[in-house]
Amino acid sequence: MPVEILIKILSYLDVAALFSLSHVNMFNVRLYFKTGADYDMDKWKKSLRIINPDTGLPSKTEQVLRYERGSQFSLPITLDLSWLKFSKTSVTLCWSGALPDLHNISALQLHGVRRIALSRTGLKPAQRSLMLTFHAATVPKSAQKHIGQDKLIELKLLQPGVVVGLWKDQCSVAFVMLCLHSHRLVESSTRGSSVCPFIEPASKPPFDDIDPEYGLHGYQLHITLHNMKREIMSESYDQLFCRKCNAHFANTIVSRQLVNRLSEHAPLSGSITFSWRCEALRGTNCCIMTLTLLDEFKIPLWYVSSAVCLEPDHSGHVDYNYEGDCFLIQFKDEVGRVKMHFVHDVQQETYTVTGLVIYITTSKINSHFGTNY
Structure with a gap:
């Protein structure tokens, strides 16, 4: 038949x-x-072909994920999602309620839950796709970064994209927050199994043995700072190039300084704060940074979505065009590093970006382009 x-x-x-x-x-x-x-996936693929030229990512990721989609969080128990917030290039998920103490959590798992409708019954059995696994034993207490606090809550970054809020008086978990980049997010939430995550297929640019600087130019960057309520900053930069540089970061290729001239300095729309539920956590100078770096063929080379904190800048970076305290946001993983410099105008209550530098490791360039720098 x-x-x-x-x-x-x-x-x-x-x-x-x-x-x-x-x-x-x-x-x-x-x-x-x-x-x-x-x-269903064939229908969604058509929507995902529409690309946002600023970000290089599918512009209808939110619509696809909202269509009969859910997320569940596994501890010893399974928790349904409390709320989520979409941005252009990422989604922030939050779980709160009856959560155990942090030292009692050995592992966390995130599953995408896909509902498949039965046409006659109206029932929708669930198909799970494992998206993320975090093992607490792999991150000792010394590596759990303190990124902010107020009178009630202390924020800890367990690993890029995984944030927990702890009640100060009880040391129990108030909420768990995950920051997920939009790249391949639909596939990771649908194409994995309940025990195995989706494995992203390798996207290799065509080999070029003529260009002596192949893989060092033609980049496009989109970077945002945001919290769960609003967008603080959103900027795109194209036609970026790299140069070999070992002075600042061992074994790296460093992109040119993106924000340097006075005309490129941009005041942020409001203060840098972290939100939970409806209110901002007072005294927490942190937010979520989402970064997408595309190569000259518009293939994502590096993509990050993680909480970052604003710290006093002791690097010696000074801009004499402004009066105010200097601050710095830094992020680093095995692929690259970001440094953002700010000046805080206390009277105007504004932050101005005065410097932005992106570093990419040589090993990432070589593995992506098949070069040998």
């Missing part, structure tokens, strides 16, 4: 009939759910 006819017949069966059929021919019932899921 053709698969199309079989699927049509199975779509008229209720749950009890499908359960009985699974004892006779489980393959057909697996096939039924997979076909329905693939049909």
Whole structure:
């Protein structure tokens, strides 16, 4: 019997009939759910082909993820999502409620939950896709970065993108917050299994043995600072190039300083604060940074979404065009590093970006482009 006819017949069966059929021919019932899921995915792929020219990412990621999509968070128990916030290039997820103490959490898992509708019954069985696993044993207390606090809450960054808020008086977890970059987010929330995450296929640019500076130019960067309520900063830079530099960061290629001239300095729209629920956590000078770096073929080379904190700048970076205290936001992982310099005008209550430098490791350039710098 053709698969199309079989699927049509199975779509008229209720749950009890499908359960009985699974004892006779489980393959057909697996096939039924997979076909329905693939049909939905084919529709979503068309939406994901529409690319935002500023970010280089699909512009309809939010619409696709909101369509019969959920997220669940696994501790010893499974928690449904409390709330989420989409931005152009990332999504922030939060869970709160009856959470255990941090020292009692050995592992955290995030699953994308996909609902597959049964046409006759109206029921929607769930298909899980493992998106993220965090093992507490791999991050000792000394590596858990303190990024802010107020009278009630202390914020800790366990790893890039994983933030916990701790009640000060009880040391129990008030909330867990995850920052996810939008690149391949639809696939990671749908294409993995309940025990295995989606593995991103390698996207290699074409090899070029003619250009002596292949892989060192034509970059595009989009960077935002935001919290759960509003966007603080959003800037795009194109036609970026790199140069070899070992003075600042061992074994690196460093992008040119993006914000340098006075005309490029931009005041931020409001203060840098971190929000939970409806209110900002007072005294927490931190936010979420989302960064997307594309190569000359518009392939994402480096993408990050993580909480970052604003700290006093002791690097010696001075801009005599402004009066005020100097601050710095830094981020570093195995691929690259970001340094953002700010001046705080106390009277105007504004922050102005006076410097932005992006570093990329030589090993990442070589592995991506097949070069040998």
